[in-house]
Amino acid sequence: MSGPDRSASRVSQVIVTVSGPDRPGITARLTGILVEMGAVLIDIEQVVVREHLSLGMLIGIADDRGVLKELLFAAKELGLTLDFQAVVDPHAKPARTQRYVVTAIGKSLGATEMHALSAVLAEYRANIARISRLSHGALGSVEVHVDLTEGDDPVPLKEGLLRLGTSGSFDIALQREGIFRRSKRLVVMDMDSTLISIEVIDELARAHGVSAQVAEVTELAMAGDMDYDEALRRRLALLQGLDVGVLRRLAAELPLSEGAERLIRALKRLGYRTAVISGGFSIAAEALKAQLGIDYAYSNTLEIEDGKLTGRVIGPIVNAKRKAELLETIAQSEGVLLDQVIAVGDGANDLLMLEKAGLGIAFRAKPKVRAAADLAIAAGGLDSILYLLGLSAREVDEVLALPGS
Numbered sequence: 001m002s003g004p005d006r007s008a009s010r011v012s013q014v015i016v017t018v019s020g021p022d023r024p025g026i027t028a029r030l031t032g033i034l035v036e037m038g039a040v041l042i043d044i045e046q047v048v049v050r051e052h053l054s055l056g057m058l059i060g061i062a063d064d065r066g067v068l069k070e071l072l073f074a075a076k077e078l079g080l081t082l083d084f085q086a087v088v089d090p091h092a093k094p095a096r097t098q099r100y101v102v103t104a105i106g107k108s109l110g111a112t113e114m115h116a117l118s119a120v121l122a123e124y125r126a127n128i129a130r131i132s133r134l135s136h137g138a139l140g141s142v143e144v145h146v147d148l149t150e151g152d153d154p155v156p157l158k159e160g161l162l163r164l165g166t167s168g169s170f171d172i173a174l175q176r177e178g179i180f181r182r183s184k185r186l187v188v189m190d191m192d193s194t195l196i197s198i199e200v201i202d203e204l205a206r207a208h209g210v211s212a213q214v215a216e217v218t219e220l221a222m223a224g225d226m227d228y229d230e231a232l233r234r235r236l237a238l239l240q241g242l243d244v245g246v247l248r249r250l251a252a253e254l255p256l257s258e259g260a261e262r263l264i265r266a267l268k269r270l271g272y273r274t275a276v277i278s279g280g281f282s283i284a285a286e287a288l289k290a291q292l293g294i295d296y297a298y299s300n301t302l303e304i305e306d307g308k309l310t311g312r313v314i315g316p317i318v319n320a321k322r323k324a325e326l327l328e329t330i331a332q333s334e335g336v337l338l339d340q341v342i343a344v345g346d347g348a349n350d351l352l353m354l355e356k357a358g359l360g361i362a363f364r365a366k367p368k369v370r371a372a373a374d375l376a377i378a379a380g381g382l383d384s385i386l387y388l389l390g391l392s393a394r395e396v397d398e399v400l401a402l403p404g405s
Contacts, residue, residue, distance in 0.1 A: 011060050013042065013087035016071060020080035022053035029074055034059060037067040045130075053080070058087070097147035099177040100126070100154060102161065103134070103387050105141045105380045106170025113170055114142075120164050121146055124157040134392045141387045145177065162376065166367075173375040173388055180339040180358055182390055187267055188327050188353065190345035191278035191285055191299065194363050195382070196254045200247075200280050201235055207246045210238045228319045228349050232279065233312075236302070240311030244283075244304050251287035257363075259381025262400070264292045266386055269399045275330050277323045279349055298326050324352035342385065345369070361385065 018030065027046065034041055040060035047054050061067045068084055075082035104117055121128060126146040134141040148154060158174045165172040175181050192199045205214035214235045221231035267274055275296035276285050282301045289297035300318050303310040316322060331341050343350070343357035346365040354360025354373050362373035363382065370376040377384050386396050 013060050014084050016057045016084045018055040018080050018082050022048045022051050033070045039067045096150040098150050100146050101175050101177050102144040103173045105384045109139045120160045134387050136393045171377050171379050184342050185336045185340045186273045187342045188275045190350050191276050192280045193346045197257045200284050208242045213238050229317050237311040239309050242309045247283050251284040257382055259383030262383040266396050273334050277326050279318050320349040320352045324356045327353050327356050
């Protein structure tokens, strides 16, 4: 009767963590030992924070090999701390999870904000897998990769993060991680109170001396007592006789929203297509298109006679339904899937457009729009959208510094 085969070594899995001052060659030295000693590298992840290295490796080793001893010697020579822990059951199947990305954006994120964020993640059983800094200088944005157990509903987590963002001084966005998060190709934006910081019709009403009357109609529409088309017709009728020069002068000096120019410049340099779809007026939208180099602009065309507004619109009104249709038309003409489209707006007439897009973003919007959108931006500027694409501030700066940008 033969005894056990002692020629075959039992293989164990060990998690090795290394930390300390960073310098070139550390990873090469440690993985070189694995090669020399015949160990198997199963997984590896490394991050450097302010010149301080944190390296994790999952390795497979034979019990009779001195791999860990050699790693400890090397770490000591390099001035590093090394710890290791055996994996109790290396054959256990990990729970199936779905990866999500949480992006936090603010003027400054400190311990208070990160504690509040991590507490909400813990409350909804979202396990943090990785945290990456997106901003440079002050800690203004981080990207947190989290795992939810497959089958868990992400909606309660989204609602919890939305409440936190609404009550705090920073924005929080939750996106499902996947190929379409990183492959957006078309960004469609509303104009008034989104791409620009004013409502053009309110400025025209002020110039024509009918602000109160226009505001009264707007309030009826917002309360749901009048549909969008009828409200627009009534407000335009109040502008009858206004010199079109007032609109043209206004269009030549439209105040851009915070971060708008940086966003559009970066998107153009990165090859994105851009569009304005607005319930506002074509003279303003076309001026904005020319100023920023936007690819498409759709809005209402005002009827003009003898240099005066007649108070009527030429052609179909660009309402909520029309906005969603135009978004789909542009996507089709560009050969872009709807999952690759971002839509940005602030009002109820943007909701169908936000719903149609793969990613709908409410920008400084009313609570109803924020709750219905995929993501909401309230504290940051429009260029916060670049963080939501996974771009760091340093990467954006590099893009904008390229010749021709």
